[in-house]
Amino acid sequence: MQRIRLRYTKRGRLRFTSHRDFQRAFERALRRAEVPMAYSAGFTPHPKVSYANAAPTGTGSEAEYLEIALTAQRDPDELRELLNESLPDGLDITDAVEARTSGLADRLTGSIWELRLDGVTVEEAEKAVSAFLAAETVEVERRTKNGMRTFDAREAVADLRAARPPADRSQDGPCAILRLVVRHFTPAVRPDDVLSGLRAVADLAPPVPVAVTRLAQGLFDEETGTVTDPLAPDREAVTAAPSKAAGLTAAKTPTGAGSA
Structure with missing residues (x-):
């Protein structure tokens, strides 16, 4: 198999x-x-x-x-x-x-998300992000199959920052981009939970639905605060296998073999 x-x-x-x-x-x-x-x-x-x-x-x-x-x-x-x-x-x-x-x-212990907030200025987003990161806990509610559940959305967030959208992206009016790095805890904290937390601590409420995209997920690196490629160990193992096999073949070949 x-x-x-x-x-x-x-x-x-x-x-x-x-x-x-x-x-x-x-x-x-x-x-x-x-x-x-x-x-x-x-x-x-x-x-x-x-x-x-x-x-x-x-x-x-x-x-x-x-x-x-x-x-x-x-x-x-x-x-x-x-x-x-x-x-x-x-x-x-x-x-x-x-x-x-x-x-x-x-190896999927963290994710990097991008949240596009149309109708929100970068200054408004930065103020809300600062309030969120300064809080020790940010309690939010989410409906689950077992009913409403309250949990802390702050603990899982490793990084959160606001920026302007890239120049090559079309936009009408103000727009802010949030870059979110979140650890995969239980219960899982999702981007909409962080948005609920921003609303709770800073009254940030985008006027239109937020476009959310996961950019990466993998093993969370505590030193760099980002995630690594979860398929990298498999690629490295595939690359190492032929080299190891070649080394074994060379070791088994008698000195001078193949000479006239």
């Missing part, structure tokens, strides 16, 4: 697809691409696909991850191209690597 790890996106209007919608689209793409999937046992076998920490419905993402199990060997890059031919635009596989290490989900 071969395991392949994939990074995919949710762009444009596809950010409104639910996780269940994506599952259907992805499994349909697997069938169309004739991927030799491994299946679970039991009365209703399912393709072995492991989804990790999916973004909430309504948010865009450049860094979603999943893992599939195959019954035959496939080249990860060729598999990525085949799947992209069968997926709708906006759901794009951007990276594929053979799984050579364990615990992909364990």
